[in-house]
Ligand SMILES: Nc1ccn([C@@H]2O[C@H](COP(=O)(O)OP(=O)(O)OP(=O)(O)O)[C@@H](O)[C@H]2O)c(=O)n1
């Protein structure tokens with residue numbers, strides 16, 4: 001296979017988002033349904049924006065959703081996006097999206113015709129750079145390429161009476177998924193030549209390339225997460241999958257205080273059993289949000305900040321400010337858990353902490369940062385008598401932290417839990 005570096009590819013993407021989502025049956029088309037606080041389409045856009053060699057992203061929507069889509073692009077700060085009006089069917093929408101690369105000037109847009117165009121349904125949010133690169137490089141070599149998956153059910157044909165006519169040998173067939181990629185001229189010519197029937201009833205772009213541009217697409221086995229949100233249950237599945245991905249990395253931040261370091265160490269030991277990648281760092285190890293993100297190559301969405309005094313929010317405020325000012329561009333909410341150490345049997349004056357956390361959480365929410373509080377019983381003097389008490393608290397605390405990170409529930413914002 002041509003292994004040309006992605007940098008030398010002139011690639012663009014067309015994301016059809018002009019459907020009405022009949023099978024999902026909501027009051028708005030599924031691409032605009034909220035998934036983890038943002039429209040589903042934002043998650044797909046973010047997957048494309050991360051890929052720097054895709055220069056332009058054309059989103060095709062129904063005319064009645066043009067303003068809504070433009071508002072979404074502005075509100076969530078999406079980049080390299082051109083929004084255009086689609087057609088009655090998916091093929092007609094894609095065709096309209098492709099035309100933009102040729103009429104770019106007349107729309108006042110500066111986008112240029114790419115060598116390779118990637119087509120991807122806006123309602124398939126889990127697309128990684130690896131498969132995008134594979135289809136793009138194969139399209140360059142073969143003219144067309146698409147991701148496929150093994151069939152999960154056997155395909156059968158029924159007779160006019162509704163009885164089995166014949167069935168296909170499952171192992172021989174594949175489900176055609178997205179992304180697909182094409183040399184621009186090949187797919188554009190295919191759309192120009194195809195029939196009205198194709199445009200109205202066709203469901204397969206690779207077929208158009210074969211039939212009308214004489215191009216046999218290369219089929220590439222894709223990962224299992226490429227499925228299309230089609231039914232309501234898929235929205236729940238998408239949200240769970242995003243949450244699962246977001247909860248893989250956790251950064252524990254302590255100051256240089258001995259007690260904070262001890263609690264940080266114990267939390268680290270416990271949390272390793274619940275969360276795949278946990279790192280503990282001290283305040284002196286980071287100055288910018290980039291320092292923090294570098295720890296996990298930009299994949300960290302969860303932070304714990306250990307404050308020594310029960311009523312002291314200084315370290316947490318510093319962290320939240322850094323995350324806000326660092327303008328971490330993400331559709332995903334970040335979680336910050338503010339930990340406060342408290343002495344055993346203390347019937348504390350934690351109203352101050354409570355008010356502080358609530359205010360901080362309210363402010364941080366505007367920047368898509370979810371702040372929660374956790375009081376952990378700890379005292380150096382008591383530790384000698386009762387080491388198991390700290391372990392117990394840390395163990396319970398770890399379960400709560402894990403739940404907060406995995407569930408990411410905005411209803412619990414600003415609440416303080418105690419162990
Ligand atoms: N006229 C259309 C119809 C569909 N699509 C897009 O094509 C993708 C895949 O289509 P599908 O899952 O069938 O979406 P809907 O047509 O919205 O769903 P349904 O068939 O249930 O109505 C979706 O991103 C959808 O928005 C489009 O751009 N223009």
Ligand SMILES: O=C(CO)[C@H](O)[C@H](O)COP(=O)(O)O
Pocket residue numbers: 090121176177178203204205228
């Ligand atoms: O899988 C696909 C291409 O092979 C398309 O996503 C699929 O055809 C969309 O079709 P429909 O609108 O009927 O769901």
